[in-house]
Amino acid sequence: MRDRPIGIFDSGMGGLTVVKEVFKLLPQEDITYFADTAHLPYGERELSEVKGFALNIMQYLIKEKVKLIIMGCNVSSAIAIGEARKRFEVPVIGLIEAGVEEALAKTKGNRLGLIATSGTIKSKAYQKKIKEANPEAKVFVRACPLFVPLIEEGKVNTKETIDAAKKYLKPLITADIDTLILGCTHYPFLERIIQSILGKKVKIVDPARGTVIKAKKIMMSKQLLKTTGSAPRYRFIVSGESKKFKRLGSKFLGRPLRRVEQVRLIER
Numbered sequence: 001m002r003d004r005p006i007g008i009f010d011s012g013m014g015g016l017t018v019v020k021e022v023f024k025l026l027p028q029e030d031i032t033y034f035a036d037t038a039h040l041p042y043g044e045r046e047l048s049e050v051k052g053f054a055l056n057i058m059q060y061l062i063k064e065k066v067k068l069i070i071m072g073c074n075v076s077s078a079i080a081i082g083e084a085r086k087r088f089e090v091p092v093i094g095l096i097e098a099g100v101e102e103a104l105a106k107t108k109g110n111r112l113g114l115i116a117t118s119g120t121i122k123s124k125a126y127q128k129k130i131k132e133a134n135p136e137a138k139v140f141v142r143a144c145p146l147f148v149p150l151i152e153e154g155k156v157n158t159k160e161t162i163d164a165a166k167k168y169l170k171p172l173i174t175a176d177i178d179t180l181i182l183g184c185t186h187y188p189f190l191e192r193i194i195q196s197i198l199g200k201k202v203k204i205v206d207p208a209r210g211t212v213i214k215a216k217k218i219m220m221s222k223q224l225l226k227t228t229g230s231a232p233r234y235r236f237i238v239s240g241e242s243k244k245f246k247r248l249g250s251k252f253l254g255r256p257l258r259r260v261e262q263v264r265l266i267e268r
Contacts, residue, residue, distance in 0.1 A: 004065050016252050
């Protein structure tokens with residue numbers, strides 16, 4: 001069990017921000033990453049549909065013998081984690097808790113901003129968790145539907161992306177937030193742009209790091225950390241076209257993806 005891979009999934013490139021944190025914090029671990037590019041983007045779909053996709057992918061990852069699953073997708077974390085923990089025996093970790101904990105630790109004035117896909121905002125998962133932990137906190141939300149398609153096309157530093165960011169962030173600047181949660185794993189690819197627009201006084205929270213720290217603690221407590229000294233092995237799997245994922249994934253991770261498999265899952 002110890003020497004099985006960690007399973008991570010997302011609708012596309014976004015979960016690679018979680019993979020990068022695993023590289024840093026758990027460099028010895030093997031990874032199986034599934035990008036559901038056939039159904040990209042998740043954030044604008046019906047929540048029930050996304051839940052079905054997420055559970056189907058996790059079932060596949062378990063068949064591929066992963067020892068733990070990190071839901072590298074905020075909307076999946078928001079709507080499917082409860083069902084996943086009931087259904088599957090391996091530990092399943094989402095992004096919401098770590099993001100909320102870090103944001104509340106960083107805020108000085110209890111004025112939090114959240115940018116996310118429409119689905120994540122509609123689920124109210126972040127808003128509920130924040131209010132449960134700190135009833136005095138005020139949460140200002142903003143859906144950013146263009147970000148995921150732009151990132152998936154590799155348009156990270158274009159005028160189109162910068163203009164969209166300025167438009168999305170303007171109401172949060174007006175609201176005088178002091179902390180911003182990146183409520184989609186794609187958004188850290190735009191962190192420099194977002195920080196430059198908001199200014200240095202606003203703290204930015206990427207839930208990926210805190211989530212991987214949680215995963216490490218769970219693996220330590222359950223004796224799941226890899227013990228062999230073999231080099232880590234990485235599998236990248238997509239449900240849609242593989243060439244673009246291979247090219248952009250290599251760029252985003254800063255290392256070549258030598259092989260990307262294509263697997264079509266049977267929808268249940």
